[in-house]
Structures are given as C-alpha cells and as structure tokens.
Amino acid sequence: MFKKILIVGCGLIGSSILRATIKKKISKKIYILERSKNHIKQIKRLGLNCEILKDSKKQIPSMDMIIICTHLGEYFKVLNKLEKYINKNTIVTDVGSAKEKIFKKTKTRIKKNINWISSHPIAGSEVSGPKFGNEKLFSDKWCVLIKEKSTKKTQLKILSKFWSKIGSNIVYMNLKEHDHIFSITSHIPHLVAYNMVKTAMNFEKKKKSNIVKFSAGGLRDFTRTAASNEIMWKDIFLYNHKNIIKGIDLFINNMRQIKKLINNKNEKQLIKIMQESKKIRKKIVSSKQDVNLPDFGRR
Amino acid sequence: MFKKILIVGCGLIGSSILRATIKKKISKKIYILERSKNHIKQIKRLGLNCEILKDSKKQIPSMDMIIICTHLGEYFKVLNKLEKYINKNTIVTDVGSAKEKIFKKTKTRIKKNINWISSHPIAGSEVSGPKFGNEKLFSDKWCVLIKEKSTKKTQLKILSKFWSKIGSNIVYMNLKEHDHIFSITSHIPHLVAYNMVKTAMNFEKKKKSNIVKFSAGGLRDFTRTAASNEIMWKDIFLYNHKNIIKGIDLFINNMRQIKKLINNKNEKQLIKIMQESKKIRKKIVSSKQDVNLPDFGRR
Numbered sequence: 260m261f262k263k264i265l266i267v268g269c270g271l272i273g274s275s276i277l278r279a280t281i282k283k284k285i286s287k288k289i290y291i292l293e294r295s296k297n298h299i300k301q302i303k304r305l306g307l308n309c310e311i312l313k314d315s316k317k318q319i320p321s322m323d324m325i326i327i328c329t330h331l332g333e334y335f336k337v338l339n340k341l342e343k344y345i346n347k348n349t350i351v352t353d354v355g356s357a358k359e360k361i362f363k364k365t366k367t368r369i370k371k372n373i374n375w376i377s378s379h380p381i382a383g384s385e386v387s388g389p390k391f392g393n394e395k396l397f398s399d400k401w402c403v404l405i406k407e408k409s410t411k412k413t414q415l416k417i418l419s420k421f422w423s424k425i426g427s428n429i430v431y432m433n434l435k436e437h438d439h440i441f442s443i444t445s446h447i448p449h450l451v452a453y454n455m456v457k458t459a460m461n462f463e464k465k466k467k468s469n470i471v472k473f474s475a476g477g478l479r480d481f482t483r484t485a486a487s488n489e490i491m492w493k494d495i496f497l498y499n500h501k502n503i504i505k506g507i508d509l510f511i512n513n514m515r516q517i518k519k520l521i522n523n524k525n526e527k528q529l530i531k532i533m534q535e536s537k538k539i540r541k542k543i544v545s546s547k548q549d550v551n552l553p554d555f556g557r558r
Numbered sequence: 559m560f561k562k563i564l565i566v567g568c569g570l571i572g573s574s575i576l577r578a579t580i581k582k583k584i585s586k587k588i589y590i591l592e593r594s595k596n597h598i599k600q601i602k603r604l605g606l607n608c609e610i611l612k613d614s615k616k617q618i619p620s621m622d623m624i625i626i627c628t629h630l631g632e633y634f635k636v637l638n639k640l641e642k643y644i645n646k647n648t649i650v651t652d653v654g655s656a657k658e659k660i661f662k663k664t665k666t667r668i669k670k671n672i673n674w675i676s677s678h679p680i681a682g683s684e685v686s687g688p689k690f691g692n693e694k695l696f697s698d699k700w701c702v703l704i705k706e707k708s709t710k711k712t713q714l715k716i717l718s719k720f721w722s723k724i725g726s727n728i729v730y731m732n733l734k735e736h737d738h739i740f741s742i743t744s745h746i747p748h749l750v751a752y753n754m755v756k757t758a759m760n761f762e763k764k765k766k767s768n769i770v771k772f773s774a775g776g777l778r779d780f781t782r783t784a785a786s787n788e789i790m791w792k793d794i795f796l797y798n799h800k801n802i803i804k805g806i807d808l809f810i811n812n813m814r815q816i817k818k819l820i821n822n823k824n825e826k827q828l829i830k831i832m833q834e835s836k837k838i839r840k841k842i843v844s845s846k847q848d849v850n851l852p853d854f855g856r857r
Contacts, residue, residue, distance in 0.1 A: 356775075381774050384852040385839075391852060401772060430771075440768050443761040445775025451754055452776075454816055455747060456835035458809045462742040469739050471841045472729075473700060475680050476655075476744025477751075479848045480779055486839035489832035496820050496828060507817045510757045511810050517753055518806045521795050529795060533788035536755035540684070540785035542770045549778045553683040553690060555854040 260424070261286040261323040265312075265344055267337055269293045269302055271384060272354050273328035274392030279425035281308055282394045290322070292340070301389045321346040324421070326378075327353035331361050331494035338368050345373060350414050352378045356441060356491075357498035358405055359434040374414040377405040379437065380427055381445075385486040395426065399547075402427035403437055442502035446495055447510065450503065452484035453492075559723070560585035560622040564611075564643055566636055568592045568601055570683060571653050572627035573691030578724035580607055581693045589621070591639070600688040620645040623720070625677075626652035630660050630793035637667050644672060649713050651677045655740060655790075656797035657704055658733040673713045676704040678736065679726055680744075684785040694725065698846075701726035702736055741801035745794055746809060749802065751783035752791075 264286040266273045273291075280286055289309040293299055299311055312319065322344045329337055334353070345351065351373055355361060358377055369375060381401040384391065402422040406415060419429050432440070459470050459478055474482065496503055520528050544551045563585040565572045572592075579585055588608040592598055598610055611618065621643045628636055633652070644650065650672055654660060657676055668674060680700040683690065701721040705714060718728050731739070758769050758777055773781065795802055819827050843850045 381772060386852040400774065440762070440772055441775055443758045444769060444772040444777045447757070448754060448776035448780055450816060451750060451780075451813075453832055453835050454809065454813050455750055456838055457831055458746070458805065458812050459742045460834065460838065461808055461812065462805060463739070467838075470743060470838060471845055471847060473680060473739055473743040474842050474847045475699065476740055477747035477783060478743045479842050480783055481747055481750075482835065482839040482842050483848070483854065484776060484779055485832070485835040487832075489829045489836065492832060493825055493828045497823055497825070500820055503820065504817060506757065506761060507813060509760055510753065511813055513757050513760065514750075514753050514806060514810055517749060518803060521799060521802065524796055526792055526796070529792045530788045532756055533752055533784070533786075533791060535759065536752050536781065536784040537788065539755055539759065539766075539769060540781040543773050543778050543781050546770055548770060548773050549782070550856050553685040555782065555856045557849050557854045557856075 260421070263288050263290065263320060263322045263324075265290045265292065265322040265325045265341075266309075267292045267325060267327045267341070268329035268333070269298055269389055270328065271387055271389070271391050272380070272382075272396075273326070274298075274302065274305075274307070274389035275382075275394065275396035276326060276328065276354075276425070277302075277307055277309060277389075278392055278394035279397060283424050285421065285424055286323070290319075292337075298389050305389065307389075319344060322349050324350045324352070324418075327351070327355075330488075330490050331355045331357060331498050332490070334361060334365050335368065338365060347372060347374075349374060350418055351375045352418055354378055354380055355498075356445065356495045358437045360438075360498045360500070362405075362434055374411060376410055376415055376418050377434075378418065378422065379403040379405075379441070380422070385483050387488045397422070398426035400427055401430055403430050403432050405434055405437060406431040407433055438499050438502050442499050442506050446499055446503050447506040449484055449487060449492055450496065450507070451510065452481045455481040456485045559720070562587050562589065562619060562621045562623075564589045564591065564621040564624045564640075565608075566591045566624060566626045566640070567628035567632070568597055568688055569627065570686050570688070570690050571679070571681075571695075572625070573601065573604075573606070573688035574681075574693065574695035575625060575627065575653075575724070576601075576606055576608060576688075577691055577693035578696060582723050584720065584723055585622070589618075591636075597688050604688065606688075618643060621648050623649045623651070623717075626650070626654075629787075629789050630654045630656060630797050631789070633660060633664050634667065637664060646671060646673075648673060649717055650674045651717055653677055653679055654797075655744065655794045657736045659737075659797045659799070661704075661733055673710060675709055675714055675717050676733075677717065677721065678702040678704075678740070679721070682786075684782050686787045696721070697725035699726055700729055702729055702731050704733055704736060705730040706732055737798050737801050741798050741805050745798055745802050746805040748783055748786060748791055749795065749806070750809065751780045754780040755784045 269291050291309050291311045380397050382396045463470050543549050550556050568590050590608050590610045679696050681695045762769050842848050
C-alpha cells in the first residue's frame with residue numbers, strides 16, 4: 260500500500276501503529292523519529308522492523324505518509340524537522356486528542372498545499388512507552404478523521420483505508436465537533452479523576468496511607484485514569500481550553516445541585532439522577548464500548 | 559463455630575456471605591430474611607443451602623449471629639422484626655457503608671445490652687442481586703469492625719473470627735474514623751462518578767448517542783461506578799451527610815483551582831498535580847489494592 264511511512268514519536272500509540280503496520284504489511288519501509296533514548300532502546304530490544312532516523316544531513320526520500328504521535332506541545336518543533344520528508348503527495352496526520360487550536364496554530368507553519376488530515380484513534384491506556392504498545396490496540400476502536408471543507412477527498416480515502424486496515428472503525432468529524440465531543444467523553448473525565456485524587460490527598464492530609472489502603476471502595480478506579488501521562492494531559496487541557504472550561508463550570512453547577520439535594524434530603528431526585536446514569540452504562544455495554552463483566556472483569 | 563446464623567437481606571453482599579458461610583461450614587444452619595420475591599427465586603434456583611424465613615408466628619429459636627445486609631434506610635423497619643431472634647448472647651452486625659448516624663438513630667430502637675457490633679467489608683460491585691454473589695467476594699479484602707468504648711471484647715473476637723474465616727483482613731475503627739475515611743475513598747468517588755455522567759448528559763443534550771459511542775476515551779470508567787445501586791447510594795449520601803458535604807466543598811474548590819491553572823496556562827502546576835496523583839496509583843498497585851495490569855486488564 261505504501262512505500263515509506265514515517266512515525267514521529269514512538270511511545271504507546273506510535274509503537275502500536277508501528278506494530279500494526281508491520282503486522283498488516285502496509286508499508287515497504289517504516290521510519291521512526293524519536294528523541295527519547297530510552298524509547299529507542301526499547302524499540303531495538305523489541306526487534307521491531309524499522310529504521311530509526313538520526314538528525315543527520317544525509318538525503319532521505321520524502322515519505323508517503325507521516326504520522327505525528329508526539330505530545331501536542333511538540334508539534335510546533337517537530338514540524339520544522341519534517342519539511343525535508345514532505346512532497347506534494349505526502350499525507351501528514353497526527354493522533355492528538357485536541358484539534359482546533361493546534362490546527363490553527365500550526366497552519367501557518369506548514370507549507371501551503373500540504374495534505375494535513377488529522378486523526379484521533381480512540382485507544383490508549385494509563386501506561387506509556389513502546390514496551391506497552393500492542394498491534395491490536397486499534398482493533399474495533401473508533402478512529403476519528405477530521406474532515407473540513409478544505410480536506411482533499413483522495414487523501415482522506417487513503418488515510419481512511421490505512422486506519423481500517425489496522426482495525427479501526429472510521430468516523431468523520433469537523434474540528435469543532437471533535438473538540439466538543441471529546442471534551443466531555445474524555446478530557447473532563449480525566450480532569451475530574453486527577454481532581455478526585457488531589458481532593459482525597461487533601462482530605463486525608465495526615466494519613467495518606469488510608470487512601471491507598473481503603474481505595475477499593477471506589478477511589479482506585481479514579482487513580483488508574485489519574486495515572487495517565489501528565490505531559491500529554493497538560494497539553495490537552497490547554498489545547499481544548501474553551502470546551503474544558505465550559506465542562507468544568509457545568510460539572511461544578513451539577514455538583515452544587517447534588518449537594519443541595521443531600522442537604523434537603525431529597526431522596527426522590529437523588530434516586531432519579533442515579534437511575535438516569537445507570538441507563539447510560541447499559542447502553543455503553545450493549546454497544547460494546549466496554550466489557551460486559553462486573554468490575555471490568557477485574558479479579 | 560455457630561449453630562444458627564440469620565442473614566437479613568440477601569442481595570449481592572448477603573448472598574456472598576451465605577455462599578462463603580456454607581463453603582467454610584461456619585454454621586449448622588443458615589436462615590434468610592428476604593422480602594424480594596425475585597431474590598428468593600434466585601436463591602432457590604441457585605440451590606444455596608438455607609432456610610428462607612416467612613413472617614409467620616411460628617416459634618423460631620434465637621440466633622447466634624444476625625447479619626443485616628439491607629440498605630441503610632431499611633434498618634429501622636428491619637430491627638422491629640428481629641427482636642424475636644435475639645437473646646443476650648446474639649451478635650448483631652451489619653455491612654453498611656456509613657456508620658455514625660445510623661448507629662445513633664437505631665440505638666434507641668435496640669434492646670439494652672444487645673451485642674451490636676457493626677462491620678463493613680470493603681467488597682462489592684456495580685451489579686446487584688444474589689445471582690452475582692460470590693463465595694470469594696471477601697477474600698483478601700479489608701473488613702472494618704467498629705470498636706467503641708462500649709464494645710464487648712468477647713463478641714468482637716467472635717465476629718472478627720467469622721470475617722477472617724471467610725477471607726477478610728480485619729481492621730478496627732471507631733464510628734467517626736470510619737465515616738471520615740470512607741467518605742473520601744468511597745462515597746465522594748461514587749458521587750463524583752454520578753455527577754460526571756449527569757454532566758456528560760447535560761453537555762451533549764442533543765446527541766446522547768455520542769456519549770455512548772465515544773465513551774472509551776475515559777467516561778466509560780465513570781459509568782461503571784455510576785451504575786451502582788441507587789437506593790443503596792441514596793442512603794449512604796444521606797447517612798454520611800456531614801463528611802460528604804465537606805468532601806464536595808473541597809472537591810469544588812480544587813476544581814476551581816485547576817480551572818484557574820488552565821486559564822493562566824500554568825503548565826508547571828498542572829504537571830505537578832498530575833505527577834502527585836500518579837504516585838498514589840503506584841502505591842495502590844504495589845499494596846495490592848488493585849490489579850497490576852494496564853486498563854484493569856480489560857480487553
């Protein structure tokens with residue numbers, strides 16, 4: 260399908276794309292740009308078939324596709340290094356979780372007529388680094404492709420085929436729509452999880468050991484989400500800032516309302532809120548967005 | 559060990575105690591008081607060896623131990639029905655998640671000199687009903703026993719042995735300490751999860767299907783917790799009211815602080831908060847309070 264693919268940043272997501280691309284024989288050659296020595300060591304140890312590029316002056320042919328898998332905050336710097344690998348047919352994509360602001364910010368940096376089409380595979384984990392990568396990470400997961408008026412159809416089709424081939428189900432959104440939806444299904448949940456753990460630490464100032472010891476009552480689920488990569492999430496919070504602030508305000512208002520219901524002993528309304536949220540869980544399980552096992556099947 | 563044990567309320571927890579008690583041959587006979595016809599049908603279908611009591615006038619001998627496994631809000635009503643099963647040696651316990659207020663409220667209802675020692679096994683799930691019960695539910699889990707000045711040592715020792723025998727590790731707390739710790743490790747996390755799902759529904763008013771479809775980005779974890787039994791949780795919120803209100807206020811203040819950090823683009827502080835919460839996760843995993851697998855080992 261491709262002759263040369265370049266993956267920029269080879270952590271959990273980048274290395275999973277690398278593995279899946281090797282497995283599905285999608286490209287004759289796969290190049291990697293990675294600045295972490297630790298990651299490079301892991302990739303070599305895993306024996307994944309790819310060429311790790313150094314910042315040398317040696318002539319490198321331009322790529323058929325470039326997939327940026329770094330943190331959002333590094334795009335700016337990374338784009339400077341990529342020009343030499345790009346020709347008019349190269350498809351440039353990324354896997355970032357926030358879209359609109361970064362698109363506007365980088366647009367000026369990118370040569371005109373570049374085929375930049377953003378991707379967002381809804382897959383990941385709280386762990387980081389190539390050793391946790393998995394060739395099946397994208398299997399049966401959604402991959403959002405950003406489609407704006409300016410998006411070229413031929414390139415969109417090629418990119419769509421690529422993600423399908425490594426297992427994803429494709430869905431198209433524009434920049435605004437993407438950032439709105441994922442602020443509430445992903446960004447605010449992460450922010451809330453971090454805030455929950457912070458609050459627990461404040462509440463139990465004297466004995467943090469209690470938080471650990473008795474976390475199985477509910478808190479431990481939050482700590483998993485709140486163990487996600489802090490650089491990645493700092494960037495997401497800043498790059499989807501507007502939607503996230505709106506979400507925070509709504510969350511706080513709702514929490515105040517629940518507080519009032521508790522203070523007023525309004526059993527009926529409390530039950531109603533909880534019954535509503537139970538329905539969503541059922542739909543998530545029946546539409547196979549989560550495992551159909553109590554407690555995530557955890558033992 | 560016992561001749562007669564009575565389990566009052568045979569849902570997830572009650573039926574798990576039933577199974578474990580049968581398995582470990584702890585009592586010659588086990589009686590069940592259960593008002594749900596559906597639960598009774600399930601218990602019979604499961605063939606669990608016990609006698610289901612009816613509210614008849616037939617003489618029933620007093621019990622060695624009574625374990626109340628109903629919702630907190632039913633204790634008052636239940637206690638009226640229990641007098642005939644209690645003598646001066648009977649140990650009465652419960653498995654409720656909130657302690658101080660319910661203890662004060664029911665104290666006046668209970669005959670003097672009754673051996674009431676409260677228990678709280680830190681085990682459970684988002685599912686309800688006897689069919690989800692599990693004889694190993696308490697294995698290697700904490701069980702809190704409430705120890706106040708008035709607690710009789712002999713009976714506390716017997717109760718402690720009972721929980722140990724079905725697999726629990728015992729820890730002693732007083733009423734206040736219990737309600738403080740579990741407000742933050744269990745009650746607030748549940749309230750926050752319910753509030754997160756409610757907020758997501760508000761945010762995506764028009765297209766609730768998006769919440770379901772793209773929940774794998776983080777929200778789905780919250781929906782599991784927020785699928786817990788609404789009657790049970792309504793009671794917990796009302797019976798640990800003071801600690802929970804304190805927790806809500808602290809949570810909101812912290813969330814406002816994070817909002818400010820985002821608005822001010824304070825990357826350094828945001829990263830610091832997230833790094834701190836990552837440490838707690840590591841401790842939870844290393845002290846075996848959660849599985850040591852990315853994504854809870856979910857596939």
